[in-house]
Structures are given as structure tokens and as C-alpha cells.
Amino acid sequence: MADEGRAAGDVSSANLDAIRSAIRGKYTEVAVSAEGKFGYPTGRAGAEALGYDAEAITQAPSGLLDSFCGVGNPFSLGEIPAGAVLLDYGSGAGFDLFIASRLVGETGKVCGIDLTEAMVERSRRNLSEAGCSNVEVRLVDGEQIPYPDNFFDVAISNGVINLSPFKAACFREIYRVLKPGGRLQFADIVLENALPVGMADSPEAWSQ
């Protein structure tokens, strides 16, 4: 990918490895449990507060909910049709993959990608336990999505793009893999003011 496409605002290239490493470190811990690691409700309480389907929450294995740290409910933004092929960008421990799996049904397909190995392993275990046979999860940096052009009907993402120093590249990749007329339904955190000097280049700040 061209450097221009990965322009990262205030982040120095020397610090990118440190930022990625801090993100992997934090989410390796979250793969065990999200409890006490965020300034907003997570786990079952988070899913309930965000208006996820109550029956789906009840039926989700606890491992799926324990590490849930989404910031919104991408499913509230539009209906997911049965048979759809869906991408979850930064799929974490797999709760949104579980929800999507039920919505697209046996004729659909759900693909998760995540940067953190522990999250990918946890989600595969969780989804196998939940009996979701129409889901696959790949360990990958989301700025290079390992699927062909025009592959997905819908892309969702929940609390992920804010963690990337390369937001333009994230969106460009998501649009590349969406079919014409496909939809991106995402929830995320946005900054309202510029970060204090030094924080924009801080690995710890990027991994919050």
C-alpha cells in the first residue's frame, strides 16, 4: 500500500510498531475479560445498554459476552438480510459475529478479521461453542483486508477504526471489498478536540 494511502496524521513512523504492540497487549488482556478495562459498560451490561436483542444476549455463551467491548450497536443501523455475506472489521472475541451469524443464516457467510491473536483464538473457540458454522475469523491487520474486491454485502465494525493511525486506508479497504451498493454500518469513538502535545504519538493513548 502506498505511503500516501497510509498517512497517519501526527503519528511518527518510528512509533507505529510501538502503537501496534500496545494495541495487541491491551486486547490480549481484554480477550480474557473486558471487565474494568474501559470507561464505558462492557460485557453483558454493555450489550444490554446498547440495545442488542435480549434473546440473543441470553443465548450467547458467556465467553462471547465477557470480552465484548463494542461502543455501539452496528445492527441498529440497518437490517442484515438473510443470505448476506458480512465482514466484521476488528471482530474481537466474536459477539457481533455471533449476532451476524444468526441474521445471515445458513445461506449467508460471516467473516471476522482482527489484529490480536488472542482475540482471534478466543472468538474461534467462542463461535465453535455457540455452534456457528457460517463464520470464519482471520488474524490480519485491517488496513489490508484479505478478501477480493466486491466480496461483501455488508461491513460492520464496532470500536475499531479509532485505533488505527491509518483511517483513510481502513475506509478505502472496506469500500474495496464491499459490493456496489453494499453498506458499512459502524460504531466508533471520535475526538472532539485536538489531543494534547505528545499524546497523539503515545502508544498508550492509541491503545485505550
Ligand SMILES: C[S@@+](CC[C@H](N)C(=O)[O-])C[C@H]1O[C@@H](n2cnc3c(N)ncnc32)[C@H](O)[C@@H]1O
Ligand atoms: C474495542 S475492541 C472491539 C472488539 C469487538 N468489535 C467488540 O465489539 O467487542 C477493538 C478490536 O479491534 C482490533 N483491532 C485494532 N486495530 C486493528 C486493525 N488495524 N485491524 C484489525 N483489528 C484491529 C483489536 O485487536 C480489538 O480486538
